Amino acid sequence: xxxxxxxxxxxxxxxxxxxSVRQRVEPRMLLSDFLRECLGLTGTHVGCEHGVCGACTxxxxxxxxxxxxxxxxxxxxxxxMTIEGLAGRPEFARIYEAFTNHxxxxxxxxxxxxxxxxxxxxxxxxxxxxxxxxxxSGHLCRCTGYVGIRQALEELTVAEGRRGDDGP
Amino acid sequence: MKxxxxxxxxxxTVDEACWALAEAGADAKVLAGGQSLLPMMxxxxxxxxxxxxxxxxxxxxxxxxxxxxxxxTGALVRQRALERYAAADPALQLFRHALAYVGxxxxxxxxxxGGSIAHADPAAELPVLLTALGGRITLLSRQGTRVVSxxxxxQAPFVTAVETGELLTQVEWFLPxxxxxxxxxxxxxxxxDFALVAVAAVLRLDQDQRVTAMRLGLGGxxxxxxxxxxxxxxxxxxxxxxxxxxxxxxxxxxLDPPADLHAPAExxxxxxxxxxxxxxxxARRQVGHVAGERGEG
Numbered sequence: 259x260x261x262x263x264x265x266x267x268x269x270x271x272x273x274x275x276x277x278s279v280r281q282r283v284e285p286r287m288l289l290s291d292f293l294r295e296c297l298g299l300t301g302t303h304v305g306c307e308h309g310v311c312g313a314c315t316x317x318x319x320x321x322x323x324x325x326x327x328x329x330x331x332x333x334x335x336x337x338x339m340t341i342e343g344l345a346g347r348p349e350f351a352r353i354y355e356a357f358t359n360h361x362x363x364x365x366x367x368x369x370x371x372x373x374x375x376x377x378x379x380x381x382x383x384x385x386x387x388x389x390x391x392x393x394x395s396g397h398l399c400r401c402t403g404y405v406g407i408r409q410a411l412e413e414l415t416v417a418e419g420r421r422g423d424d425g426p
Numbered sequence: 427m428k429x430x431x432x433x434x435x436x437x438x439t440v441d442e443a444c445w446a447l448a449e450a451g452a453d454a455k456v457l458a459g460g461q462s463l464l465p466m467m468x469x470x471x472x473x474x475x476x477x478x479x480x481x482x483x484x485x486x487x488x489x490x491x492x493x494x495x496x497x498x499t500g501a502l503v504r505q506r507a508l509e510r511y512a513a514a515d516p517a518l519q520l521f522r523h524a525l526a527y528v529g530x531x532x533x534x535x536x537x538x539x540g541g542s543i544a545h546a547d548p549a550a551e552l553p554v555l556l557t558a559l560g561g562r563i564t565l566l567s568r569q570g571t572r573v574v575s576x577x578x579x580x581q582a583p584f585v586t587a588v589e590t591g592e593l594l595t596q597v598e599w600f601l602p603x604x605x606x607x608x609x610x611x612x613x614x615x616x617x618x619d620f621a622l623v624a625v626a627a628v629l630r631l632d633q634d635q636r637v638t639a640m641r642l643g644l645g646g647x648x649x650x651x652x653x654x655x656x657x658x659x660x661x662x663x664x665x666x667x668x669x670x671x672x673x674x675x676x677x678x679x680x681l682d683p684p685a686d687l688h689a690p691a692e693x694x695x696x697x698x699x700x701x702x703x704x705x706x707x708x709a710r711r712q713v714g715h716v717a718g719e720r721g722e723g
Contacts, residue, residue, distance in 0.1 A: 259442045264431040264475070285434030285477065288468070307427065308465035309533055310618075321506075327464040328536070331434055332457070332479060375532060395617040396530030406562040 266330050274299070283330045290314045293340055301341035301370050305351035305398070312397035315371035316340050322378035322396075328381030344377050352414060353377065356426035362410035364401035372397045376411060390415065429467040436479040440566065440595065441489045443480055446569045448591045450476035450687045456593065457481070458502055460536035461529060462545045471674065481604035486540070487597055491515075497599040501540025505552075506531065508539055517601060520608035524626065528612070544594045549620035549646045551612065557651035558626035558643025563587070564596040580650035586691045602639070607712035609705045612645075613697050615688075621646045622689050623697040625674045627657075629665075629709040636664050642705075647683040647698050656680070665710045 262268040267282035274297060281296055288307075293299045293316070304312035307326045314326040317339035345351045353373055354360070363369040375393045390411045395402060435450070437443040447454055453475035457463055466472035480521035481485070486502035489511050497518065499508060509525045512518035528534060528542070528551050542552040543563065561576040565588055574587045581587065588594055602608065612624040624645035630638045638661065642654040653678055663669055685691040 259438060259446065260434075260436040262434045264433050268434065284431070286429040286467075288428065288464075291428070307468045309529075310460060312532065316530055322629070323535055324461070324531045324532055326468065327460050327533070329434075329460070329464070329477075329479075330459070331436075332460070332481060390616075391530050392526075396532045397711055 262331075270330055270334050272330075272333055272335070273337045274316050275339060275346070285329065285331055287330045288326055288332075289316075289330045289333050289338075291324060292327035293338070299340050301368060303367055305367070310398070311368070312371040312375070313368055313376045315396070317344075317374055317378050319379065322375040339374070339377075341373060344373060347377075350377065353410075356413040357407075357412040360406040360409040360413065362402065362406040368397055368399045368401075370425040372399075372407060376414065427469050430470055430473045432467075432474055433446065433476045434479065435476060436482055438482050440483055440485060440593070443468050443478060443483060443533065443593050444449045444566055444568050444591070446476075446478045447593055450478065452590045456544070458541035458544075459504065459533075461533045461537035462541065462547065475508055480593070491583075492507050495601050497521075497601055497604070499539045499597050499598060499599070500592050501538060501544075503539045504528075505534035505537045505539060505542070509534065509573065514647050517604065520559075520610055520626070520628075524610040527551050527612045527614070527618075527621070527624070532712050539597055540594045542576070543579075543597050544586060544588055546584050546586045546650070547620065548649050548651075549622070549624070551610070551621060551645065553580055554621075554643045554645035554651045555610065555626050557645075557653050558628060558641050558710055559602070560600040562598040562640070563594060564598070565589075566595045567592040567593040577653065581648040602630065602641075605713070606630045606639075607709035609708045609712065611701050611705050611708070613701060619640075623647060623694055623701055625698070625701040627702075627705045627706045627709050629706070631665060631710070631713045635666075635710070635714075636659060642677075642678075642702070644681075644698060644702075647681045649684070652681075667707070670703050670706045670710070674699045674706070679703050 262285050270283050271280045277329050290304050293302050302316055303313040305313035309324045309327045314324055316325045341426050379389050435446045435448050455474035457477045457479045486500035488500045489503050490498045505528055512521035542550055556576045563574045563579050565572045579587045607629040611624045612621040614621050626643045628641045632638050640657040640660055642657040644652045675722055678695045683691045683694035683696050
């Protein structure tokens with residue numbers, strides 16, 4: 259059983275945006291802070307630190323997850339994708355275009371989290387209509403009033419088409 | 427804010443976990459999904475000296491239907507996994523409806539069924555569901571296994587029958603017979619918020635639309651989810667709108683809800699009255715629908 263004392267550091271091995279990373283971290287280091295402070299990936303934002311604002315949302319093993327509610331050590335041996343990694347993927351181009359077309363961001367603080375959630379749904383099962391409200395409900399935006407974001411996600415739904423029941 | 431320093435233990439087996447919890451004693455908190463514990467630790471409302479991370483215990487991830495009237499969920503079953511399992515089974519639609527209210531999809535990817543039950547937030551949805559359906563909770567420690575009924579499990583806000591050194595390993599849910607209506611409704615100010623009031627109902631009607639069985643659970647009206655024993659008083663009665671309205675008013679009168687930052691007591695009482703009536707109307711329509719499909723009534 260892995261046992262780490264309070265002020266000790268534990269080795270952490272994760273794949274972040276396709277690259278393997280190995281560092282020693284305190285148990286209490288949050289994944290959000292690990293990404294930002296230890297890896298310099300500041301595209302992931304920290305808002306509320308209790309899971310409601312969604313700004314910290316990233317992909318962990320393909321699922322949208324709150325990095326502020328994940329201990330870095332809990333993500334050991336996992337695969338993480340942040341907004342920096344998503345930006346390099348082919349399917350991201352459509353997300354980028356849709357967000358641009360519909361003015362779905364102003365200050366951009368909430369945007370990386372929303373894009374991560376949307377990408378997770380698209381990667382998972384295609385962005386069905388009823389998923390849009392679900393995806394957006396987990397994100398707070400202070401600038402846009404959500405209208406442009408919803409329109410961008412609707413455009414992505416049309417673009418993806420209904421893939422139907424092709425997965426759990 | 428960031429969590430205060432803590433020791434981190436990650437058992438590889440359930441036995442190791444029990445050993446760890448016995449060793450660490452009252453200073454330990456179990457980390458499953460972390461969607462309730464981490465917010466508290468981030469705000470330093472919780473400062474466990476030892477965090478026992480049980481996410482390696484893959485044997486606790488199983489969902490199964492050992493028979494038609496029982497659903498078993500391991501403690502580590504992710505809420506999202508149960509949603510998907512329930513989506514595939516018409517008999518489990520109540521779980522899908524209730525889980526849609528639990529947090530957000532992003533938190534349901536990590537949050538667990540066992541964690542929600544063990545955390546016992548007075549406004550959480552899964553404890554209300556468990557209270558309405560009935561069930562059993564399995565607790566494991568170095569002393570062995572203990573099974574606690576749903577009725578005896580929730581004792582006070584955030585306080586359950588789980589003792590120091592015990593690990594919740596499984597929640598067993600009692601499913602009503604086929605043809606039962608199952609409805610869950612909640613009122614919250616924003617999607618994903620904890621419920622101000624939540625109502626779960628299970629109902630069976632005969633061909634004459636008379637109640638043959640009913641169970642009702644309420645959340646947000648007390649420190650723990652409340653089963654409504656008066657639900658049985660409707661057995662034998664036809665479920666028409668005026669009986670529903672009278673019953674809902676009676677249930678509301680029997681409540682002594684807390685007043686707090688989110689709502690005055692009178693508002694919760696009124697919410698309970700309205701939601702109980704709507705849930706029973708929904709249930710009546712649901713049974714009628716099912717009966718219609720089978721060519722009965």
